[in-house]
Amino acid sequence: MSHSTLAQIAKVDFKPAPKLVDNQLNPHALVAKYAVRGRIPTMAEQLKGTLQSDPDALPFDKIISANIGNPQQLDQKPITFYRQVLALIEYPDLLKNDYVNKIFPHDAIDRANEIMENLVSVGAYSHSKGVLYFRQTVARYIEDRDDHPADPEDIYLTAGASSAVNYLLSLLSNGPQTGFLIPIPQYPLYTASLALNDAKVLPYYLKEEENWSVEASEISEVIKKAKTEGISPRAIVLINPGNPTGSILTEETIAEILNVAAEHGIVVIADEVYQENVYEGEFISVKKVLRDLQKLDSTKYENLQLASLHSTSKGMIGECGQRGGYMELIGFDQSVLSQILKLASISLCPPVIGQALVSLMVNPPHESHPSHGPFRSEKLGIFNALKERSHKLYLAFNKMEGVSCQEPQGAMYCFPQLTLSKKVKAAAADSGMAPDEFYCAKLLENTGVCTVPGSGFGQVPGTWHLRTTFLAPGTEWIDNWAKFHENFMNEYRD
Numbered sequence: 001m002s003h004s005t006l007a008q009i010a011k012v013d014f015k016p017a018p019k020l021v022d023n024q025l026n027p028h029a030l031v032a033k034y035a036v037r038g039r040i041p042t043m044a045e046q047l048k049g050t051l052q053s054d055p056d057a058l059p060f061d062k063i064i065s066a067n068i069g070n071p072q073q074l075d076q077k078p079i080t081f082y083r084q085v086l087a088l089i090e091y092p093d094l095l096k097n098d099y100v101n102k103i104f105p106h107d108a109i110d111r112a113n114e115i116m117e118n119l120v121s122v123g124a125y126s127h128s129k130g131v132l133y134f135r136q137t138v139a140r141y142i143e144d145r146d147d148h149p150a151d152p153e154d155i156y157l158t159a160g161a162s163s164a165v166n167y168l169l170s171l172l173s174n175g176p177q178t179g180f181l182i183p184i185p186q187y188p189l190y191t192a193s194l195a196l197n198d199a200k201v202l203p204y205y206l207k208e209e210e211n212w213s214v215e216a217s218e219i220s221e222v223i224k225k226a227k228t229e230g231i232s233p234r235a236i237v238l239i240n241p242g243n244p245t246g247s248i249l250t251e252e253t254i255a256e257i258l259n260v261a262a263e264h265g266i267v268v269i270a271d272e273v274y275q276e277n278v279y280e281g282e283f284i285s286v287k288k289v290l291r292d293l294q295k296l297d298s299t300k301y302e303n304l305q306l307a308s309l310h311s312t313s314k315g316m317i318g319e320c321g322q323r324g325g326y327m328e329l330i331g332f333d334q335s336v337l338s339q340i341l342k343l344a345s346i347s348l349c350p351p352v353i354g355q356a357l358v359s360l361m362v363n364p365p366h367e368s369h370p371s372h373g374p375f376r377s378e379k380l381g382i383f384n385a386l387k388e389r390s391h392k393l394y395l396a397f398n399k400m401e402g403v404s405c406q407e408p409q410g411a412m413y414c415f416p417q418l419t420l421s422k423k424v425k426a427a428a429a430d431s432g433m434a435p436d437e438f439y440c441a442k443l444l445e446n447t448g449v450c451t452v453p454g455s456g457f458g459q460v461p462g463t464w465h466l467r468t469t470f471l472a473p474g475t476e477w478i479d480n481w482a483k484f485h486e487n488f489m490n491e492y493r494d
């Protein structure tokens, strides 16, 4: 057989075909939107480049990334105990060296040893649900939190809560006639993922004037209307504490929503990634309310299917980049669970370091151990700073002309409403932007503060909002914002 050289092959004559362009791609992917990393953050990236090449080129010296709940990008320090244990399990040879006792407290070493007894290596694939030992720690945490039993077999460790959402929505979507009740405003992962799966968003609006509360009666109405239009409502998403609203659901509201879900056979997806970010009021898990209701009436709530999500990205741990999370699935039929496990198996397993971090998050240093004191003060420091800044931002917004903001009870965000003049609307239209996007663009250009327009989360038509995190350290940026706002309002007065 004769062999051709590369030179001979390159001489073969043919007309090259053009590259693929976007309109040849999956149309569902093309319509998916994710504003958290959308147009305004893209402009911020460009301005960052400008500052790098000329630090004096802009009226500010740095970009404040208030567009995304990514605490460690904004100088939040990782909690020491977590990183000590992770360092030891990444490089377990350290555990065999006496020197380790000089640099790590004994409880971090003990914890790393305990993990390594249950794990071959963080470099090996684990079970697709995650390592059993980690799932056991999660189940114990849920039991302590809710005062009801939890089963490690119901726990699926995931690569952040996002991958749990992707599994659930892709499996529950059965064509464009399948409807999902999504709070508006919402975290845009949900609408993006439903667009990808060609399923229908059934919005239910949160009541802004009542601190973004939910009304079960409205949810019933949305379900009834969807059914008359031939849409089959499949699941309802509750984000508690809320993103972008920062509001917290009461026990009563959760119970009323569970009644509606049980009556209509709708799966409940409880996104509880902010369960530790609670500054006012109390977080009650949907699982606890469901178990309490089941105690009162075992048959009515028997078939209720609940997926509860948590993550290492939020709380005081803020380890977004480690991609740790879990979902607890209760009430699902075995045939559905098998399909969820199959989806998880297709991705082989969640990152094992992220799994370990989940188990550390839910099982912090014991009170009698040396890491407890530093752990407590690190955590409290982060918590107090978040709480203080959330309040300062809320007060600052309500002092600004034409701005109103509900007091954030939890999470990491404020979602103020902006009353914008006709002049702003006209200028926005001239620049091809919605009015809230125009405001965010001007804010960014003048102060370096990067936010996300309300349209990225959904809002009552005709109202305008923006979302900002309160993660950025210091308060100078809030003062700069207030000054910008005053100038903006003067410039665009009708």
Ligand SMILES: Cc1ncc(COP(=O)(O)O)c(C=O)c1O
Pocket (backbone or CB within 6 Å): 069, 159, 160, 161, 162, 163, 187, 189, 239, 243, 271, 273, 310, 311, 312, 313, 320, 324, 325
């Ligand atoms: C409400 C909500 N759910 C889920 C996520 C996804 O978090 P992760 O995938 O990092 O766990 C986020 C991230 O901001 C969020 O705000």
